[in-house]
Amino acid sequence: MKYMKGIKEIIDLGRLMWDKDLVGGWNGNISLRVDDKHLLMTGRGTCLGRLSPENIALLKNDGSVLEGCEPTSEKLLHLEVYRNFSKVNAVVHTHTPCINAFFLNSDLFRPKTYEAEYVLGEVHGIEQTSVNVTDVTPVIDRLRVNTLVALRRHGIVSVGNTLFDCMARIQVLEEQLWMEALSRIFSSK
Numbered sequence: 001m002k003y004m005k006g007i008k009e010i011i012d013l014g015r016l017m018w019d020k021d022l023v024g025g026w027n028g029n030i031s032l033r034v035d036d037k038h039l040l041m042t043g044r045g046t047c048l049g050r051l052s053p054e055n056i057a058l059l060k061n062d063g064s065v066l067e068g069c070e071p072t073s074e075k076l077l078h079l080e081v082y083r084n085f086s087k088v089n090a091v092v093h094t095h096t097p098c099i100n101a102f103f104l105n106s107d108l109f110r111p112k113t114y115e116a117e118y119v120l121g122e123v124h125g126i127e128q129t130s131v132n133v134t135d136v137t138p139v140i141d142r143l144r145v146n147t148l149v150a151l152r153r154h155g156i157v158s159v160g161n162t163l164f165d166c167m168a169r170i171q172v173l174e175e176q177l178w179m180e181a182l183s184r185i186f187s188s189k
Helices: 004-019 075-084 097-105 114-120 137-143 163-187
Strands: 029-033 038-042 056-060 065-067 090-094 123-126 148-151 155-160
Touching: 004 029, 004 038, 004 056, 004 090, 004 163, 029 075, 038 075, 075 090, 075 137, 075 155, 090 163, 097 148, 097 155, 097 163, 114 163, 123 137, 137 148, 137 155, 148 163, 155 163
Parallel strands: 123 148
Antiparallel strands: 029 038, 029 090, 038 056, 056 065, 090 155, 148 155
């Protein structure tokens, strides 16, 4: 398959996210813009911690599959991000536990540490009404303001220039929410 460098990036990132407990089971999906006309995207029902080249699809910008497996069920979300943001080259979506837990009952997270505030800004949660994103408009609208958006009862979407940037922001948010939970435990004593 063409674009082996991009395929390796996706496989390596999936494994890193698995090792850092940012993904589990079959949740999450990754895509990468490899040139002006093509994207790589993880396949439907794949485990990000156990990806192989056969689990990556090569698509045209219009979503038609050129090589590989059937793309993730979140294909529409990924395609619309690339259509709306010409400078975005990577999209990572996952279902991290603290992010999901926090946004079950909250619409906004303001980081408490200076570094995280600088990296993340305010992270907003938007309603999600199905197992897959079917109405991308609220997601795109929120991504115009921040590179992260939480999908209530579903997960987090991170967009950026590189896959690592996307993953690192998710990791920082997950760590901030762990810290927030611990802070509440410590302050209750």
